[in-house]
Amino acid sequence: MADLTTAADRRAARTRWLLLAPALVILVFAASGPLLITLVYSFLTPGDYGGVEWQFSWSAWFNVFMERDIFEDTLGFSDAHLSIFWRSVKLSLMTTVLCLFFGFPTAYFIATRPKKQRDLWMLLIIIPFWTNLLIRTFAVVELIRNEGTVNTVLIALGIVDEPIQMLFTEFSILVGMVYVYLPLMVLPLYASMERLDFSLVEAGYDLYASRFQVLRRVILPLVKPGVIAGSILVFVPSLGAYVTPRVMGGGNQLMIGNLIELQFGQGRNWPLGAALSITLLAIVMVALMAYVRTAGDEDPRHG
Amino acid sequence: MASPFNIRRQTGFTTIAVTCFVLLYMPIILLVVYSFNSGNSIAIWEGFSWRWYQSAWQNEQVQEATVRSLIIALWASGISTSVAVLAALATTRTRKFKGQSAVFAMINQPLMVPEIVTAVALLIFFAMIKVATGYTGLAYLIIAHSAFCIPFAYLPIRARLQGMDLSLEQAAADLYATPFQVFRRITLPQLWPGILAGAMLAFVISLDDVVITEFVKSAGQDTLPTYMLGQLRRVVTPEINAISTVLLGISVTFVIAFTVLSKIKN
Numbered sequence: 001m002a003d004l005t006t007a008a009d010r011r012a013a014r015t016r017w018l019l020l021a022p023a024l025v026i027l028v029f030a031a032s033g034p035l036l037i038t039l040v041y042s043f044l045t046p047g048d049y050g051g052v053e054w055q056f057s058w059s060a061w062f063n064v065f066m067e068r069d070i071f072e073d074t075l076g077f078s079d080a081h082l083s084i085f086w087r088s089v090k091l092s093l094m095t096t097v098l099c100l101f102f103g104f105p106t107a108y109f110i111a112t113r114p115k116k117q118r119d120l121w122m123l124l125i126i127i128p129f130w131t132n133l134l135i136r137t138f139a140v141v142e143l144i145r146n147e148g149t150v151n152t153v154l155i156a157l158g159i160v161d162e163p164i165q166m167l168f169t170e171f172s173i174l175v176g177m178v179y180v181y182l183p184l185m186v187l188p189l190y191a192s193m194e195r196l197d198f199s200l201v202e203a204g205y206d207l208y209a210s211r212f213q214v215l216r217r218v219i220l221p222l223v224k225p226g227v228i229a230g231s232i233l234v235f236v237p238s239l240g241a242y243v244t245p246r247v248m249g250g251g252n253q254l255m256i257g258n259l260i261e262l263q264f265g266q267g268r269n270w271p272l273g274a275a276l277s278i279t280l281l282a283i284v285m286v287a288l289m290a291y292v293r294t295a296g297d298e299d300p301r302h303g
Numbered sequence: 304m305a306s307p308f309n310i311r312r313q314t315g316f317t318t319i320a321v322t323c324f325v326l327l328y329m330p331i332i333l334l335v336v337y338s339f340n341s342g343n344s345i346a347i348w349e350g351f352s353w354r355w356y357q358s359a360w361q362n363e364q365v366q367e368a369t370v371r372s373l374i375i376a377l378w379a380s381g382i383s384t385s386v387a388v389l390a391a392l393a394t395t396r397t398r399k400f401k402g403q404s405a406v407f408a409m410i411n412q413p414l415m416v417p418e419i420v421t422a423v424a425l426l427i428f429f430a431m432i433k434v435a436t437g438y439t440g441l442a443y444l445i446i447a448h449s450a451f452c453i454p455f456a457y458l459p460i461r462a463r464l465q466g467m468d469l470s471l472e473q474a475a476a477d478l479y480a481t482p483f484q485v486f487r488r489i490t491l492p493q494l495w496p497g498i499l500a501g502a503m504l505a506f507v508i509s510l511d512d513v514v515i516t517e518f519v520k521s522a523g524q525d526t527l528p529t530y531m532l533g534q535l536r537r538v539v540t541p542e543i544n545a546i547s548t549v550l551l552g553i554s555v556t557f558v559i560a561f562t563v564l565s566k567i568k569n
Contacts, residue, residue, distance in 0.1 A: 012397070013400065015393070016393040016394075016397060016400065017393075019389040019390065019392055019393035020389070020390050020393045020394070020406060022385070022386040022389060022390075023386040023387060023389065023390040023410065023453055023457075024390075024406070024409060026382070026383075026386060026446065026449055026450050026453065027409045027410065027412065027450055027453060028409075029446065029450070030425060030446045030447050030449070030450035030451075031409070031412050031413055031416075031421065031450045031451070032409055032412055033428065034421075034424035034425050034427060034428035034429075035412075035416065035420070035421070035424045037424065037427055037428050037431075038420075038423060038424040038427055041427055051430070101319075102319060102322075102323045102326075103323070105313070105315070105316035105317075105319035105320050105323070106319065106320040106323040106324070108313060108316050108320070109316055109317055109319075109320030109321075110320075112311040112312075123559075123562065124324060124327075124328075125327075126558065126562070127554075127555055127558055127559075128327055128328075128331070130507060130554055130557075130558045131331075131511075131551055131554040131555065131558075132510075132511040132513075132528065132547075132550055132551070132554060133511070133513065134511075134513045134528050134531060134532060135334070135531075135547045135550060135551060136330070136331070138334070138531070138535065138543070138547060139330035139331050139333070139334040139547075140330050141535070142330070142333065142334060142337070142345050142346070142539075142544075143329075143330050143333065147344070147345070147346060148345065148346050149333055149345075149346045151346075152346040152347060179326070179327075179330070182323070182327065198310060198311060201310050201311070202310050205308075205310055211312070211313060211314055212314075215313055219313075236417070237417070239417070240417025240418065240419050240420065242418065242419045242422075242514050243513050243514060243532070246532075247532070247535055256419075257417070257419040260419055260420075260423055261419070261423075261518075264423065264426060264518075270427065273423060274423065274427065277419070277420045277423045277424070278420075280417055280419070280420055281416060281417065281420050284415070284416070284417055285415075288415055
């Protein structure tokens with residue numbers, strides 16, 4: 001009998017892997033495999049016209065944060081790279097905070113609508129989430145560019161004489177990222193607020209808490225997993241953003257994503273581009289691990 | 304306080320929420336409105352016309368990019384949905400198996416790894432293959448799109464499979480149906496809303512992709528989004544608005560259809 005079940009098990013296992021094989025082949029070929037090759041490339045020497053020489057070198061990893069002064073042959077931190085890293089982290093954090101500022105009340109508003117209305121309100125959040133990121137970024141560009149709607153209105157009203165330069169600044173990147181990533185904040189926040197037990201809120205008021213105290217001491221601790229999940233879901237793509245800073249920053253205000261691209265274009269330093277990519281991936285993985293841990297603590301019904 | 308005390312209210316929240324919805328939709332609505340502008344401006348309204356839709360329709364580059372986008376999206380959604388159905392059948396209704404978490408990590412990789420990193424990795428890998436084989440056709444884009452569409456196709460299909468009643472399949476098996484017959488006659492008819500939902504999601508995701516396409520495409524292989532990205536550097540006319548509006552229309556239709564499909568009860 002024992003032999004029979006193991007034979008059946010083995011057959012089941014074989015079927016399972018056969019069914020999985022086509023998906024895994026595609027994923028190895030066009031997702032995980034290339035990632036490993038990128039790791040290898042980060043340890044090679046750049047070729048003269050892009051590409052690589054197959055010669056081991058640490059220099060790409062060295063160049064991620066450091067640079068050698070060509071005149072004095074001294075080592076120092078790479079100011080250009082550090083300022084781009086700093087801008088990426090700063091803008092991503094600001095994006096996260098602003099998304100939380102707008103997203104938290106919005107999710108709360110939806111969660112406190114009558115049950116039948118909620119799906120409709122959520123659909124209004126989901127539609128932008130599934131529409132083209134480039135088009136949404138572009139919609140904001142049209143709004144804030146010099147000849148765009150905001151400036152046209154301001155000039156027509158006589159508030160300013162000439163257009164305010166908003167596009168191609170850090171401010172415009174921030175506006176663009178908040179705009180495109182806001183749904184990512186609202187979705188998990190709503191998921192945890194939807195099952196908020198309002199009898200606890202009521203108990204708070206019965207004990208003479210003010211509205212702010214209830215928010216801070218009752219609601220916030222209960223929806224904390226949603227806050228953390230939303231923050232990470234916004235922070236991670238912000239950090240790796242490429243389209244929004246490219247369109248909004250106009251080539252002056254680079255973020256990590258644009259710095260990576262540069263190495264494969266004008267920079268002609270593929271190993272450095274590969275090393276920067278792996279660095280970005282490592283930061284993102286750390287953030288995602290934090291996310292998985294908090295998500296694991298959540299109620300499994302909504303996992 | 305004339306109105307009765309509402310425990311659900313928080314000061315200022317409704318104002319911020321309404322502002323949020325207005326800000327979320329105003330740029331999109333303006334984008335759509337100005338696609339119908341008869342003038343060249345994207346901010347000064349001069350009257351209604353279909354002019355920019357006509358000029359986009361007649362623009363050869365737009366035509367080519369549209370056809371290319373559709374070919375890639377159809378192939379990618381077809382391939383990714385087929386393999387996702389098989390993968391979903393393999394990973395639901397079984398006990399925890401060896402290598403399960405590795406499989407899930409691989410399927411979900413396109414969702415977790417930043418797009419720019421995947422794009423660069425594919426650029427490097429496909430550059431090697433292009434040098435070795437000399438082939439520079441659309442297959443690279445189709446394979447790349449198929450890969451990142453897999454999780455989007457897989458998740459709704461798996462959700463559908465998990466919600467299905469096993470007893471019918473067991474009954475069929477008891478009546479000596481072969482596994483294939485069970486799948487064809489019992490599982491598939493119940494699964495189709497999930498498959499359709501997954502395929503539609505994959506189609507939209509492929510149609511909208513910018514970053515990976517931008518890095519993987521060979522010269523002259525612009526899709527609609529990469530064509531638009533290239534155009535943004537030049538003087539922008541409402542033609543871009545017209546193209547955007549059409550793409551928006553497709554996405555919104557698909558999202559609503561997807562929402563309806565995933566609500567269909569067994």
